[in-house]
Amino acid sequence: MTTLIIAVGSPESNQRWADVFAQLAPKWQIVCWDQVGHTVEADFAVVWRPSIQLFKDQPRLQAIFNIGAGVDGIDFTQVPDSVPVYRVEDAGMAVQMAEYAVYGAMLATQRFMPYVDQQYDKKWEQQEPIYKTEWPVGVMGYGKIGEKVAQTLQLLGYPVSVWVRSERPSPDGMDLFFGSRSLPSFLEQSRILINVLPLTDETRGIVNNTLLAQLPPQSFFINMARGPHVVDEDLLAAIDHGHLSGALLDVFHVEPLPQDHPFWTHPAIHVTPHISGVSLREPTAQQIQAKIQLFLQNQPVSGLVERERMY
Structure with a gap:
């Protein structure tokens, strides 16, 4: 079973995103990092400005998906080079x-x-x-x-x-x-x-x-x-x-x-309070779910972050 862990902010925000992914991918295990910590080993993580503790709790991640276009909130020194990071492309x-x-x-x-x-x-x-x-x-x-x-x-x-x-x-x-x-x-x-x-x-x-x-x-x-x-x-x-x-x-x-x-x-x-471009939950989740499906099929996945460019 594919396990997806959500770490995008507050417990309430994590749960809202988890509910959307649960509808999109009912056969996946969807968990919130604030609820499971290191007790569940996930295959993929959906993140926004994640704590470095997430990467310590989840050493077996295959890929990370950022819910925004900007990835400067990720500490790449904590992410192994073997773990690709993908950014959302538009999604509203x-x-x-x-x-x-x-x-x-x-x-x-x-x-x-x-x-x-x-x-x-x-x-x-x-x-x-x-x-x-x-x-x-x-x-x-x-x-x-x-x-x-x-x-x-x-x-x-x-x-x-x-x-x-x-x-x-x-x-x-x-x-x-x-x-x-x-x-x-x-x-x-x-x-x-x-x-x-x-x-x-x-x-x-x-x-x-x-x-x-x-x-x-x-x-x-x-x-x-x-x-x-x-x-x-x-x-x-x-x-x-x-x-x-x-x-x-x-x-x-x-x-x-x-x-x-x-x-x-x-x-x-x-x-204005950082509202010029807000990730729309449903289309963003749909895009990430499609990217994970391609990843699982060993197909090319768009939005791969080039670490040296941070984009």
Whole structure:
């Protein structure tokens, strides 16, 4: 019998995921790590930011499946090289994050904000239209999520360019920049900068003084990747000095965001509690169950994490 162990957070969350997997795979043994610990030896683990104790309790795992696209919450020093780690590919997150990017673009352009104030004053006054050509968008990262974000904004009429770390074919109708040498050229034409990069040693702290200074004046920054991509003090300085008009931030170095963090009260910064792309339980479980079936049949499984790239 295939045994699957769930370790995705609180006992309540573990149980909710276990119930979904039990419906999808009634012949499997589905257990929650908080209930069984080391007393049950599992074949596979479904995880989100797992404790290193899980890997000590479960030394016979054949593979690990992460319920999100980002795997920076896994301590790979505790996972044997022989145990593959797979990430979820989209499962409903890409559309949500595209919606979030559109929300950020609306905040950047102030497309509708004047009408909020006008309603309070019972004021009927049409504002000047927004010319999207004046708001070119730059998307950092072009996986499943970055692709959906870029395509959605392009469909709405924004000029969109993409920056990736290594060369690949150019997306239709978009400029593609790759590698560190092309980053300045990419930034120069990105008035709305959107970060959807994976968090790696290479990308940690990438949004810093040097990067922000290369954006056009009055640019707007949207971060829905990981908090450690950003040097908080540098972002605040860029906004306070007037180079950036503001930012929409969904992810942070410490979550929940500490009550005394200046992001909370800054008038040009919009904070959301890591909701830009939430793993939808049923489609995510379906994808993982299908991946496990392929694994058991010795078939290729997509979403394998390259440890040296952390993606």
